[in-house]
Amino acid sequence: MRRALGLFAFLSFIIFLLAAAISLRPFGEPPHAEMDTYFIEHAQEEASANNVVTSVVFDYRGFDTLGEATVLFTAVSGVLMALRHYGGKEK
Amino acid sequence: MTTTIIRTTTKILAPLILVFGSYIILHGHLTPGGGFQGGAVFASGLALLIVANNKEKVKELFDKVPLSQLESLGALGFLGIGALGLMGYTFLKNVIANSDFLFGAPTPKGINPGYLNTGGTLSYLNIFVGTKVLAGLTSIVLIFFLILRRERDEW
Numbered sequence: 029m030r031r032a033l034g035l036f037a038f039l040s041f042i043i044f045l046l047a048a049a050i051s052l053r054p055f056g057e058p059p060h061a062e063m064d065t066y067f068i069e070h071a072q073e074e075a076s077a078n079n080v081v082t083s084v085v086f087d088y089r090g091f092d093t094l095g096e097a098t099v100l101f102t103a104v105s106g107v108l109m110a111l112r113h114y115g116g117k118e119k
Numbered sequence: 120m121t122t123t124i125i126r127t128t129t130k131i132l133a134p135l136i137l138v139f140g141s142y143i144i145l146h147g148h149l150t151p152g153g154g155f156q157g158g159a160v161f162a163s164g165l166a167l168l169i170v171a172n173n174k175e176k177v178k179e180l181f182d183k184v185p186l187s188q189l190e191s192l193g194a195l196g197f198l199g200i201g202a203l204g205l206m207g208y209t210f211l212k213n214v215i216a217n218s219d220f221l222f223g224a225p226t227p228k229g230i231n232p233g234y235l236n237t238g239g240t241l242s243y244l245n246i247f248v249g250t251k252v253l254a255g256l257t258s259i260v261l262i263f264f265l266i267l268r269r270e271r272d273e274w
Contacts, residue, residue: 076216076226077148077238085153086244090211094197096155097248101194104255107262108187114266 121171129171136164144249148238154245158252165253166260174268177261186258193251200243215239 053059067080067088075083085093140161147153169177204212216239217225224236238245 072226072228074216075213075239075241076224077241078226078231078233079148079150079153081151082148082153082238082241082245086241087211087213087239090201090244093244093248094201094211097194097197097251100252100255101190104190104259107259111262111266114269 121173125171129167133164133168133171136167137161140164140249140253144245145242146233146235147245147249148241149233149235154248155252157245158249159256161249161253162256162260165257169257169260169264174265177264181261186254186261189250189254190258193247193249193254196247197244197251200240200247203240211240213239213241215243216241 058064067084071080071083072078075087077083140157140159140163143150143152143157143160144154145157147157168180172180201211204210204214206214208214215223216237217223218239222236222238222242224234226234226237
């Protein structure tokens with residue numbers, strides 16, 4: 029009984045994956061490209077930087093980068109707080 | 120632990136790695152990379168310097184380096200540059216771009232060789248994030264090194 033159930037789940041998952049693979053869009057043609065086009069057209073004059081990736085990371089999505097930096101800050105302060113006692117007097 | 124090979128290689132490689140890390144941080148708005156990546160490269164150079172020396176030398180070298188203060192300075196600098204955008208705009212708005220301030224020159228549209236004096240707040244944020252990442256990673260490596268190099272009777 030459990031085997032039959034497992035086989036049924038396996039087969040239905042495979043069929044689902046195959047159906048999803050058939051209905052994929054062709055490579056290089058995303059459905060909504062307006063935002064990409066906007067970044068490529070306007071990033072140089074708005075953010076005044078040649079590197080569009082950096083202008084997205086630090087300007088258009090700056091709040092996300094602030095969160096990443098906060099994660100790193102929390103990790104470092106946690107490690108230092110836990111291990112400062114063992115590492116000698118400094119830091 | 121530290122053999123002659125490691126010490127000789129470090130003497131040649133460490134300055135190059137440190138310079139390359141600073142280059143990645145400073146040119147974050149022109150070339151691939153940025154604050155996080157450059158800070159990690161710089162921290163790997165400092166980690167090489169840490170593992171190539173013995174404990175007393177490391178303690179003497181890093182006793183005067185304010186790593187925790189640098190880390191906090193990076194975080195506060197990021198928030199401060201972000202708060203600059205609140206002068207009439209939104210948080211983290213690029214107010215320095217196209218404003219003739221330092222790093223504020225306009226970028227010509229299209230293909231150009233890349234000028235260092237551009238980028239607006241991007242350059243400042245790259246520098247602050249780089250400071251923060253290099254201080255954080257270096258302090259983690261340093262504290263693990265100091266723990267592993269302790270004498271047995273010090274526990």
